[in-house]
Amino acid sequence: MSASAEPGFTIEPLGETTLLLRFGTQVDAAVNARVHAAAALLRKVEMPGLLDLIPAGASLALHYDAPFWAGSSGEPPWQHLAGTLRAVFATPPTASADSGRVVEVPVCYGGEFGCDLDAVASHAGIDAACAIARHCAGEYRVAMLGFAPGFPYLLGLDPTLHMPRRAQPRLRVPPGSVAIGGAQTGIYPRELPGGWHLIGRTPVSLFDVEARPPSLLAPGDRVRFRAIDAEEFEAIAEANAR
Amino acid sequence: MSVAVLKPGWLTTVQDRGRHGYANLGVGSAGPMDEVALRLANLLVGNDEGAGALEFTAQGPRLRFAQAARIAVTGAAFEVRHDDTLLPLWQSHVLPAGTTLDLGTATQGLRGYLAVAGGFALAPVLGSVATDLNSALGPFEGRALRAGDSLDLNALPGAELGSAPKLRWSLDPRPWFDPDPAHPIHLIAGTHTDALDPASRAALHQAEFRLARDSNRVGLRLDGPRLALSAPLELASEATAFGTVQLPPGGQPIVLMAEHPTTGGYPRIGQVAAIDLPRLAQRRPGDRLRFLTIDQDEAQTRYLARERELATLAAAIAQRLQT
Numbered sequence: 001m002s003a004s005a006e007p008g009f010t011i012e013p014l015g016e017t018t019l020l021l022r023f024g025t026q027v028d029a030a031v032n033a034r035v036h037a038a039a040a041l042l043r044k045v046e047m048p049g050l051l052d053l054i055p056a057g058a059s060l061a062l063h064y065d066a067p068f069w070a071g072s073s074g075e076p077p078w079q080h081l082a083g084t085l086r087a088v089f090a091t092p093p094t095a096s097a098d099s100g101r102v103v104e105v106p107v108c109y110g111g112e113f114g115c116d117l118d119a120v121a122s123h124a125g126i127d128a129a130c131a132i133a134r135h136c137a138g139e140y141r142v143a144m145l146g147f148a149p150g151f152p153y154l155l156g157l158d159p160t161l162h163m164p165r166r167a168q169p170r171l172r173v174p175p176g177s178v179a180i181g182g183a184q185t186g187i188y189p190r191e192l193p194g195g196w197h198l199i200g201r202t203p204v205s206l207f208d209v210e211a212r213p214p215s216l217l218a219p220g221d222r223v224r225f226r227a228i229d230a231e232e233f234e235a236i237a238e239a240n241a242r
Numbered sequence: 243m244s245v246a247v248l249k250p251g252w253l254t255t256v257q258d259r260g261r262h263g264y265a266n267l268g269v270g271s272a273g274p275m276d277e278v279a280l281r282l283a284n285l286l287v288g289n290d291e292g293a294g295a296l297e298f299t300a301q302g303p304r305l306r307f308a309q310a311a312r313i314a315v316t317g318a319a320f321e322v323r324h325d326d327t328l329l330p331l332w333q334s335h336v337l338p339a340g341t342t343l344d345l346g347t348a349t350q351g352l353r354g355y356l357a358v359a360g361g362f363a364l365a366p367v368l369g370s371v372a373t374d375l376n377s378a379l380g381p382f383e384g385r386a387l388r389a390g391d392s393l394d395l396n397a398l399p400g401a402e403l404g405s406a407p408k409l410r411w412s413l414d415p416r417p418w419f420d421p422d423p424a425h426p427i428h429l430i431a432g433t434h435t436d437a438l439d440p441a442s443r444a445a446l447h448q449a450e451f452r453l454a455r456d457s458n459r460v461g462l463r464l465d466g467p468r469l470a471l472s473a474p475l476e477l478a479s480e481a482t483a484f485g486t487v488q489l490p491p492g493g494q495p496i497v498l499m500a501e502h503p504t505t506g507g508y509p510r511i512g513q514v515a516a517i518d519l520p521r522l523a524q525r526r527p528g529d530r531l532r533f534l535t536i537d538q539d540e541a542q543t544r545y546l547a548r549e550r551e552l553a554t555l556a557a558a559i560a561q562r563l564q565t
Contacts, residue, residue, distance in 0.1 A: 078538070146479060147268060
């Protein structure tokens with residue numbers, strides 16, 4: 001495979017119109033911060049011939065216009081672009097990984113809103129109230145959005161709350177479900193199948209094609225959860241419906 | 243001024259060249275399975291090559307045109323009839339007002355494309371009229387067309403279709419439509435091709451696979467030898483592409499297609515060369531499939547050559563439509 005070693009990341013083609021920049025093999029906050037810093041730098045320098053940037057936990061994908069990057073030298077476009085990227089990143093990016101946004105997400109935990117809360121608490125060896133407190137205490141980072149439009153993968157979950165995914169995914173997870181899968185927590189934007197443990201639900205909309213931007217959260221955002229009761233859940237849901 | 247859906251066919255959706263620019267929010271591109279056929283259908287009626295058109299599958303829809311319209315059908319070998327006349331594909335036709343168009347069944351290949359001059363008057367969703375069935379994004383709330391649906395057409399400035407001359411030329415489909423399952427599909431090595439055990443690596447390049455019945459616009463599942471890694475891998479999710487071949491734990495490879503999710507966490511054992519994606523999109527469930535290795539640089543060179551060929555063809559078609 002024609003992957004090349006880079007200071008800080010490797011570059012690998014994924015077909016004719018995508019390049020993958022890999023910053024590590026495991027997702028952690030430090031690696032993920034470098035992904036977002038690289039994406040921010042590429043946006044800042046407004047590199048031409050790029051169609052889409054797709055940050056993930058430990059990698060950044062670039063969809064590019066291959067004819068644009070077909071230089072006159074006969075060098076394959078992916079190598080031309082890779083060379084240009086090496087030059088851009090020759091000095092480490094100074095762009096910040098932080099989008100600067102902190103988004104508070106209200107969550108009604110447990111009961112019919114989060115049927116797996118007790119299982120998560122017992123797996124952690126704590127009671128449900130303590131599990132809620134620990135989930136709310138964290139400050140999370142949106143590592144990436146994927147799986148479905150607006151689904152955030154959040155880093156920063158209290159290690160006691162880590163729990164392997166369900167062996168049998170559910171066919172239907174209610175929209176707004178806040179869930180735990182392995183070391184991450186996430187939110188289902190709409191009714192979807194899913195294998196994460198459901199601990200609560202948010203009444204706020206995560207994804208709306210009419211909104212600009214359509215997604216409540218963007219890669220690099222910070223997220224805090226706030227516990228609400230069923231009454232406040234209904235009030236927010238009703239206000240959103242209007 | 244509209245097109246009424248009398249029968250929807252097996253799976254008929256509106257597609258353009260896809261929804262781009264929102265992948266960082268988890269929004270996939272969707273778009274046509276056979277991108278070249280969609281582009282050529284549009285070019286044949288004088289549209290922008292990326293305009294919205296209908297993609298239909300195995301069994302085409304039956305449509306009624308309230309007004310005269312210029313249309314073209316490309317892709318698989320469908321038996322298209324207007325009233326009782328058989329209508330050749332890869333060619334521009336003017337249909338009189340009140341025509342019933344029956345897209346029929348595919349005798350070879352799987353997916354057809356119908357473009358109408360001026361295009362469908364549909365509101366883009368996040369910049370595109372591509373239908374994303376799983377995310378329910380696009381026209382008709384992201385679902386397939388049903389009987390009773392109606393699609394408005396954009397007005398063509400100054401068009402007098404009733405008196406338009408009959409065009410006596412058509413495209414040769416051969417370079418663009420190849421339903422022969424004996425032809426190999428070119429495969430670029432993937433990140434984890436070398437992580438396959440030796441028997442699986444040999445099987446990937448030598449064995450005959452078949453398209454499983456549960457293949458769809460998201461991905462094609464390949465029946466055949468089960469493949470395995472030498473040792474299990476724990477991988478972080480990262481971006482996937484149209485044509486990425488993933489290997490889930492069960493050992494049955496999946497080729498990700500037009501409606502693939504933006505990211506995936508399974509091992510990637512290959513990448514189908516872009517030049518062969520239209521060919522792969524025309525294979526039917528049960529069809530045979532064999533891979534042939536191609537180098538990344540060679541695949542990209544051939545992709546650029548195809549794009550140049552399509553640009554030349556687009557210019558030639560535009561010139562003919564003017565005379």
